[in-house]
Amino acid sequence: xxxxxxxxxxxxxxxxxxxxxxxxxxxxxxxxxxxxxxxxxxxxxxxxxxxxxxxxxxxxxxxxxxxxxxxxxxxxxxxxxxxxxxxxxxxxxxxxxxxxxxxxxxxxxxxxxxxxxxxxxxxxxxxxxxxxxxxxxxxxxxxxxxxxxxxxxxxxxxxxxxxxxxxxxxxxxxxxxxxxxxxxxxxxxxxxxxxxxxxxxxxxxxxxxxxxxxxxxxxxxxxxxxxxxxxxxxxxxxxxxxxxxxxxxxxxxxxxxxxxxxxxxxxxxxxxxxxxxxxxxxxxxxxxxxxxxxxxxxxxxxxxxxxxxxxxxxxxxxxxxxxxxxxxxxxxxxxxxxxxxxxxxxxxxxxxxxxxxxxxxxxxxxxxxxxxxxxxxxxxxxxxxxxxxxxxxxxxxxxxxxxxxxxxxxxxxxxxxxxxxxxxxxxxxxxxxxxxxxxxxxxxxxxxxxxxxxxxxxxxxxxxxxxxxxxxxxxxxxxxxxxxxxxxxxxxxxxxxxxxxxxxxxxxxxxxxxxxxxxxxxxxxxxxxxxxxxxxxxxxxxxxxxxxxxxxxxxxxxxxxxxxxxxxxxxxxxxxxxxxxxxxxxxxxxxxxxxxxxxxxxxxxxxxxxxxxxxxxxxxxxxxx
Numbered sequence: 001x002x003x004x005x006x007x008x009x010x011x012x013x014x015x016x017x018x019x020x021x022x023x024x025x026x027x028x029x030x031x032x033x034x035x036x037x038x039x040x041x042x043x044x045x046x047x048x049x050x051x052x053x054x055x056x057x058x059x060x061x062x063x064x065x066x067x068x069x070x071x072x073x074x075x076x077x078x079x080x081x082x083x084x085x086x087x088x089x090x091x092x093x094x095x096x097x098x099x100x101x102x103x104x105x106x107x108x109x110x111x112x113x114x115x116x117x118x119x120x121x122x123x124x125x126x127x128x129x130x131x132x133x134x135x136x137x138x139x140x141x142x143x144x145x146x147x148x149x150x151x152x153x154x155x156x157x158x159x160x161x162x163x164x165x166x167x168x169x170x171x172x173x174x175x176x177x178x179x180x181x182x183x184x185x186x187x188x189x190x191x192x193x194x195x196x197x198x199x200x201x202x203x204x205x206x207x208x209x210x211x212x213x214x215x216x217x218x219x220x221x222x223x224x225x226x227x228x229x230x231x232x233x234x235x236x237x238x239x240x241x242x243x244x245x246x247x248x249x250x251x252x253x254x255x256x257x258x259x260x261x262x263x264x265x266x267x268x269x270x271x272x273x274x275x276x277x278x279x280x281x282x283x284x285x286x287x288x289x290x291x292x293x294x295x296x297x298x299x300x301x302x303x304x305x306x307x308x309x310x311x312x313x314x315x316x317x318x319x320x321x322x323x324x325x326x327x328x329x330x331x332x333x334x335x336x337x338x339x340x341x342x343x344x345x346x347x348x349x350x351x352x353x354x355x356x357x358x359x360x361x362x363x364x365x366x367x368x369x370x371x372x373x374x375x376x377x378x379x380x381x382x383x384x385x386x387x388x389x390x391x392x393x394x395x396x397x398x399x400x401x402x403x404x405x406x407x408x409x410x411x412x413x414x415x416x417x418x419x420x421x422x423x424x425x426x427x428x429x430x431x432x433x434x435x436x437x438x439x440x441x442x443x444x445x446x447x448x449x450x451x452x453x454x455x456x457x458x459x460x461x462x463x464x465x466x467x468x469x470x471x472x473x474x475x476x477x478x479x480x481x482x483x484x485x486x487x488x489x490x491x492x493x494x495x496x497x498x499x500x501x502x503x504x505x506x507x508x509x510x511x512x513x514x515x516x517x518x519x520x521x522x523x524x525x526x527x528x529x530x531x532x533x534x535x536x537x538x539x540x541x542x543x544x545x546x547x548x549x550x551x552x553x554x555x556x557x558x559x560x561x562x563x564x565x566x567x568x569x570x571x572x573x574x575x576x577x578x579x580x581x582x583x584x585x586x587x588x589x590x591x592x593x594x595x596x597x598x599x600x601x602x603x604x605x606x607x608x609x610x611x612x613x614x615x616x617x618x619x620x621x622x623x624x625x
Contacts, residue, residue, distance in 0.1 A: 066175030067334025264606030445569030
């Protein structure tokens with residue numbers, strides 16, 4: 001029989017739940033604590049320690065619509081929160097447990113979610129307000145309209161998400177064990193990737209599943225890049241790319257290239273994918289959704305491309321990738337809303353809608369609006385309505401930090417606890433895999449987005465701090481860093497172009513100038529040379545110059561890894577211009593310092609796959625007595 005104290009604890013909890021059920025968007029920040037997550041180091045699901053109260057987690061799992069971590073409020077209008085709490089109470093009573101402590105835990109968790117929503121709601125525009133603002137964008141040039149599917153627009157009054165328009169997606173619930181399939185859409189949960197800009201607010205089309213290797217590939221279809229195919233080609237500097245695309249119609253090359261993801265393979269042409277509605281007109285194309293095809297022998301069609309409507313073609317660079325086990329865990333946790341377009345109208349709208357506009361306001365908001373429209377079409381109106389923006393995101397990151405910090409404190413296993421603690425410090429969602437994963441996952445980036453990401457200054461300061469903790473035998477701390485501004489960047493680029501032109505001709509110099517000016521962030525790294533060091537780096541107490549140079553190289557590695565951990569790519573360049581006599585005057589480097597190299601940094605336009613290594617660990621590791 002229920003005790004008086006238990007009844008007193010249940011009543012306010014039910015009132016809170018009824019209020020949440022009337023406004024399900026308040027439930028979106030409700031976070032569960034999953035019993036398992038994917039560990040990329042072990043390439044499999046890893047069990048996490050049991051929560052203090054497994055029955056509380058069961059109740060939150062039910063309230064969250066079957067997702068173990070991120071809430072997917074039910075679309076059918078049932079009072080999910082109140083029902084889950086009542087069932088939880090009955091289970092506790094049947095087991096003879098004191099209910100008051102359980103109720104207090106649930107009350108705290110529901111209260112945290114409600115507070116997070118209220119803070120976000122007070123600081124950001126709602127979905128409806130964004131739509132109204134976009135509807136006010138009145139004049140759009142005819143050339144933009146020609147690129148968009150004529151029956152639908154992403155903007156304002158033209159966007160109707162209902163069964164009449166055919167823009168409805170078939171939702172596949174988080175608890176559904178059916179494995180992902182080609183054609184499925186993965187729509188980011190409003191909170192799950194708030195600390196991962198490359199995946200946040202994305203609509204990803206699964207386009208390839210390798211059952212043998214266990215890999216899944218998808219491409220974001222709502223993330224516009226900042227450059228056309230032609231501009232990206234010029235930035236790549238690969239002559240082979242120019243030869244392959246030489247026969248393409250100019251209109252195709254002028255199309256804005258979308259960002260399919262942060263991973264890529266090979267050169268620009270090898271990593272470029274064409275999503276289209278041309279079907280059999282493109283030999284070898286693979287159907288990935290109703291009336292939607294991917295790839296094929298586009299060079300054959302390009303020579304006859306005058307008759308192609310630009311609304312039927314979309315170039316995408318890069319992809320998102322998972323192992324099958326990893327994606328299964330993310331779906332179980334609710335990181336993604338999984339849905340499927342069952343009609344050509346829905347597939348074309350969500351994969352091919354226009355993201356170009358003459359108005360910067362509309363152009364910047366179009367990807368977010370299409371993401372929200374996909375959530376709405378999948379029956380997740382509460383997720384679509386959840387407010388997002390800079391102020392809201394700061395609070396959501398704090399919410400996730402607290403989630404993983406508390407989980408780390410509950411974890412008795414030291415290695416797992418440290419890992420969850422690092423996740424909390426970074427404000428990331430999910431299991432990031434620790435240091436080994438970061439070391440193996442870093443790549444040299446050859447193509448960047450033109451603009452530096454928001455928060456880059458703070459990330460760079462953290463990276464320089466990490467660099468200063470590099471191994472340093474004599475504690476000389478020889479590293480120095482010069483962050484170049486626009487004038488000095490151009491001066492270095494022009495100096496390098498002069499050197500290239502003198503050796504290979506004016507045309508080569510002009511191409512090199514164009515490519516180098518594409519690099520958004522420039523950091524020159526130098527090594528101080530101690531007084532009394534001779535030309536061979538010798539001092540009375542031994543070699544210093546070589547040791548300090550090695551320390552600076554370690555500092556560069558620390559810096560690059562730190563930026564990589566925050567989604568910022570790097571390339572360490574040691575070209576001849578770094579050591580030219582005029583370089584010091586151009587950059588302001590002191591005469592008492594030795595240049596180690598220049599680090600280009602920014603948001604990767606594409607991330608290369610891991611290079612094949614000629615030698616295995618056994619080839620290079622020597623065991624001696």
